[in-house]
Amino acid sequence: MPKVTIAQKILAVNEDIAQEIRQQLRAHGIRTINLMSGPGAGKTTLLEQTIARLHTRIGIGVIEGDIETSADAERIEAAGGISVQINTRGACHLEAHMVRDALTQMDLAPLRLLFIENIGNLVCPSAWDLGEDLRVVMVSTSEGDDKPAKYPEMFASAQTLVINKLDLLPYVTYDREKVKRQARAINPDLTIFEVSCRTGTGLPAWCDWLKSLPPGREPGLPRPFPIW
Numbered sequence: 001m002p003k004v005t006i007a008q009k010i011l012a013v014n015e016d017i018a019q020e021i022r023q024q025l026r027a028h029g030i031r032t033i034n035l036m037s038g039p040g041a042g043k044t045t046l047l048e049q050t051i052a053r054l055h056t057r058i059g060i061g062v063i064e065g066d067i068e069t070s071a072d073a074e075r076i077e078a079a080g081g082i083s084v085q086i087n088t089r090g091a092c093h094l095e096a097h098m099v100r101d102a103l104t105q106m107d108l109a110p111l112r113l114l115f116i117e118n119i120g121n122l123v124c125p126s127a128w129d130l131g132e133d134l135r136v137v138m139v140s141t142s143e144g145d146d147k148p149a150k151y152p153e154m155f156a157s158a159q160t161l162v163i164n165k166l167d168l169l170p171y172v173t174y175d176r177e178k179v180k181r182q183a184r185a186i187n188p189d190l191t192i193f194e195v196s197c198r199t200g201t202g203l204p205a206w207c208d209w210l211k212s213l214p215p216g217r218e219p220g221l222p223r224p225f226p227i228w
Contacts, residue, residue: 014128017096021103021131025114029215030061032114034130036154037138038147039120042164044072045197046138046206047115048079053207055080059110063102065094065119072117082106093124096131112215122151134213140165141174148182155186162206166196 025032037043044064051060061082064073073085084102086094099116116132118125137158139147142165148155155161161183163176176194183190191209195202 011127014096017100018129018131021096021100022133024103025108025131025133028108028111030108030111030114031134031213031215032116032132034116034118034125034132034135035138036118036122036125036135036158037120037140038122038143041120041138041140041143042197043117043120043138044075046162046164046195047081047117048075049197049200049203050207050210051076051079051081053203054113054210058112058211060113060115061106061108061111062115062117063094063099063106064117065098067091067119082111088119092119092121093128094118094130095128099130113210113213122147122154126151126154126157134159136160136162138162138164139179141168141172141176145173145175145179146182148179148186152186155183155190158187158190160191160193160209163192163194164197166194166201167198 022032035043035047047062054060059082062073062076064070064076064083064085065088066072066085067088067090069087070085073083076083084105086098086102088094088098094116116130122137135158137154137160139161141163163179180192183192193202193206193209195206197203
């Protein structure tokens with residue numbers, strides 16, 4: 001059997017499970033964000049800072065995806081969030097069945113916002129629907145300013161871009177305007193936030209945006225992103 005046929009069948013099964021997840025989370029009034037980036041961009045730190053600012057007003061849960069260790073889930077809980085760890089034992093992305101299993105370990109009743117922190121990878125996660133409402137892709141000034149051009153599918157499938165580590169700009173060569181131009185050439189509708197999780201720059205606007213999101217997506221609306 002051709003490899004492309006096998007891949008299509010795997011993605012079709014994943015899609016069915018993702019739709020089940022989406023319906024389940026909608027029923028609880030939970031809005032769900034798939035947070036993706038390359039390794040070290042600062043996803044977990046962004047979540048820590050977000051939880052610190054919002055958890056007394058919004059119940060926040062995080063499904064933590066990592067190849068190994070529970071270090072990030074422990075950080076989320078220390079910040080005041082509810083977390084469940086997924087260890088993929090080598091797989092470079094999360095899949096819907098992993099999220100479905102993680103949800104059985106999470107009390108959904110107090111939650112209004114659920115983050116799925118994906119594996120650090122700007123390639124594979126773009127193809128896998130996890131039942132989310134929105135996709136956020138994160139880059140950082142320490143990674144270089146060519147990420148949208150090199151990984152266009154990731155930016156095409158997201159609704160929001162976060163540029164992190166503004167505090168490092170005096171010490172690195174990084175053209176923020178170039179990154180935004182490249183990203184919007186791929187996806188003109190991207191909402192863009194520029195932040196420093198170390199200094200707090202930009203985080204109020206990010207948190208205000210999260211608070212403004214409606215609780216989940218209404219059934220029947222178009223899917224929030226393309227599947228490649």
